[in-house]
Amino acid sequence: MNKSLKRLDLIFKNEHDADVILEKSLKRSNEELIEDLISSGLKGRGGAGFPTGLKWKLSAEATGKEKYVICNADEGEPGTFKDREILSSVPHKVMAGMAICARIIGSQKGYIYLRGEYKFLVPQLNKTIDEFHELLDKLNLDFRIEIFLGCGAYICGEETSLFESMEGHRGEPRNKPPFPTDAGYKGGPTVINNVETLAHTYSIFKYGPEKFKDLGVKDSRGSKVFSVSGDTPTPGIYELEFGMTLQKFVDDFGDGDAKAVQVGGAAGFCVPRKKFDKTVIGYKGKLTGVSLPTGGSMMIFNSSRSMYNVLHNYLDFFVEESCGQCTPCRVGTQQLLLGIEAVKRGDKSSLYLEQLLSLAETMRITAKCGLGQSVANSFSSIVENFREEMIY
Amino acid sequence: MLQTNETIKKLADKFGRKEESLLPILENVYEQKHIISEDDMVDIARELDISAAKVYGTATFYSFLETKKCGKYVIRICKTITCMMHGKNQIIKELEELLKVNLGETTPDGLFTLKETNCLGQCHKGPAMLINDAPFTELTPGKVRDIVNKYRQEEKQVAS
Numbered sequence: 001m002n003k004s005l006k007r008l009d010l011i012f013k014n015e016h017d018a019d020v021i022l023e024k025s026l027k028r029s030n031e032e033l034i035e036d037l038i039s040s041g042l043k044g045r046g047g048a049g050f051p052t053g054l055k056w057k058l059s060a061e062a063t064g065k066e067k068y069v070i071c072n073a074d075e076g077e078p079g080t081f082k083d084r085e086i087l088s089s090v091p092h093k094v095m096a097g098m099a100i101c102a103r104i105i106g107s108q109k110g111y112i113y114l115r116g117e118y119k120f121l122v123p124q125l126n127k128t129i130d131e132f133h134e135l136l137d138k139l140n141l142d143f144r145i146e147i148f149l150g151c152g153a154y155i156c157g158e159e160t161s162l163f164e165s166m167e168g169h170r171g172e173p174r175n176k177p178p179f180p181t182d183a184g185y186k187g188g189p190t191v192i193n194n195v196e197t198l199a200h201t202y203s204i205f206k207y208g209p210e211k212f213k214d215l216g217v218k219d220s221r222g223s224k225v226f227s228v229s230g231d232t233p234t235p236g237i238y239e240l241e242f243g244m245t246l247q248k249f250v251d252d253f254g255d256g257d258a259k260a261v262q263v264g265g266a267a268g269f270c271v272p273r274k275k276f277d278k279t280v281i282g283y284k285g286k287l288t289g290v291s292l293p294t295g296g297s298m299m300i301f302n303s304s305r306s307m308y309n310v311l312h313n314y315l316d317f318f319v320e321e322s323c324g325q326c327t328p329c330r331v332g333t334q335q336l337l338l339g340i341e342a343v344k345r346g347d348k349s350s351l352y353l354e355q356l357l358s359l360a361e362t363m364r365i366t367a368k369c370g371l372g373q374s375v376a377n378s379f380s381s382i383v384e385n386f387r388e389e390m391i392y
Numbered sequence: 393m394l395q396t397n398e399t400i401k402k403l404a405d406k407f408g409r410k411e412e413s414l415l416p417i418l419e420n421v422y423e424q425k426h427i428i429s430e431d432d433m434v435d436i437a438r439e440l441d442i443s444a445a446k447v448y449g450t451a452t453f454y455s456f457l458e459t460k461k462c463g464k465y466v467i468r469i470c471k472t473i474t475c476m477m478h479g480k481n482q483i484i485k486e487l488e489e490l491l492k493v494n495l496g497e498t499t500p501d502g503l504f505t506l507k508e509t510n511c512l513g514q515c516h517k518g519p520a521m522l523i524n525d526a527p528f529t530e531l532t533p534g535k536v537r538d539i540v541n542k543y544r545q546e547e548k549q550v551a552s
Contacts, residue, residue: 075513076510076511076513077511078472078473078474078510078511078515079473079474079511079515080511080513080515081513081514081515081516083513084513115513116419116454116456117509117512117513117522117527118513119525120525120526120527148415148416149415149416149419150454151415151418151419151454151455151456151457152454152455152456152457152509152510153453153454153455154510154511165415165454166412166415167411167412168410168411168412168413168414168415168442168450169411169449169450170449170450170453171453171454186412227515227516228516229474229515229516229518230473230474230477230515231477235515235516235517236516237516262473266472266473299473299474299515301477305477309476310473313471313472313473313476314473316471317472317510317511320455320510321510323453
């Protein structure tokens with residue numbers, strides 16, 4: 001097979017120079033560092049795509065006694081496993097990013113919120129943290145990192161429910177605003193970044209924003225770590241450039257029979273074969289065709305798969321993981337699941353799918369957080385593109 | 393009862409008597425006792441000076457904090473999409489036969505509890521499961537038998 005997509009090696013290259021980069025960066029002014037981040041065009045790699053430089057700048061400007069830097073390692077999106085790999089192979093890059101952020105915003109305390117499913121990483125991570133603290137002492141930076149362990153709740157990847165959970169509450173999202181940059185953990189200004197985002201900041205401070213900007217396309221700069229799974233002969237973790245079409249991706253990773261790709265996990269979009277060449281992977285921007293952001297989850301389905309089963313599995317997931325706080329999400333997810341089951345059994349006419357689609361749209365508008373709002377992404381894209389599979 | 397207070401007092405000493413310590417304390421109570429009982433919740437509430445309802449609310453929210461007695465080893469099989477595509481049902485069937493329990497149940501000797509869970513983040517190596525904290529990937533029925541036997545043998549050695 002012709003491997004047409006360029007493989008990159010920025011994130012996972014083990015460079016053993018976190019100390020040098022950290023020392024070099026700490027000698028520069030906060031303004032210079034933020035300027036580098038902003039001009040690099042780095043956007044959050046968790047999937048939402050908020051500009052990282054701006055996030056740091058807002059937190060730096062916010063007033064508050066205690067500020068926090070939090071690394072979001074609550075990687076719960078189905079089909080995503082890159083953060084586990086980053087934290088196990090290059091944790092020092094992530095910590096260097098956290099420490100530089102701490103200096104910029106004026107924080108003494110950082111946390112890695114690690115999902116409970118990754119508890120087996122804790123001993124190794126704690127060892128790295130201890131070594132890193134020694135380095136910080138040498139550099140005279142008053143900053144400490146601690147691991148906070150999640151307990152098996154997908155919703156805690158949502159930043160405000162992550163704070164709630166750290167504060168000892170149920171992991172129920174807060175209203176926004178206030179945004180975390182103003183009032184996050186314990187009400188203090190908080191920078192919360194995805195694991196991969198922090199690792200990228202290290203690369204930007206090392207190589208400069210230009211090198212990062214050379215990769216990718218307009219509005220979607222840099223490289224991205226993708227988690228590839230499903231019907232593929234080569235499942236695994238790959239660092240690729242933004243801006244590829246889904247067709248190119250499938251040519252590289254598919255098994256030759258791909259009928260759909262789920263981009264961005266259960267909360268993402270399902271793209272059918274006929275739209276592969278028109279779909280570009282990147283953040284929403286001025287790209288031609290349809291562009292899809294992604295936290296990196298790419299699940300490939302071949303023609304032997306029933307898309308009804310796929311959707312059923314996603315909805316089952318959402319029913320369990322909905323925190324239950326707001327009605328549109330709590331009731332909506334259950335009704336969507338019951339609804340497609342009823343259509344499949346023949347208890348409801350196929351026209352009922354229209355009502356379910358409009359329920360999903362209502363959830364997009366009315367649900368409190370990203371979980372409830374994004375159920376419509378996978379629901380509508382699967383039902384609209386694979387309607388006959390929902391009915392027969 | 394005195395025993396209970398001792399465990400929780402120690403944990404409160406370790407993590408601090410503040411609300412932010414609630415999750416770590418609950419997690420440690422579960423790890424030590426394989427259950428977070430209502431009595432323990434009341435004692436935690438007393439130590440942290442918060443309401444027992446609050447502790448109950450938090451404890452019952454998180455799927456890894458069990459408020460019903462579990463076995464010494466909790467086996468959690470990933471049921472999310474790619475693990476399903478790669479045959480997690482076959483793995484569950486094998487485990488049910490091996491342990492002679494159904495999903496959600498604990499073996500009479502109190503050793504294993506069998507459960508399903510949502511995405512474990514091992515999608516490229518499905519089917520996957522956790523036994524307590526330890527991940528096992530690319531499972532086959534044969535592999536599962538070996539793993540369970542290993543755990544059983546270790547238990548026998550400890551007992552003798």
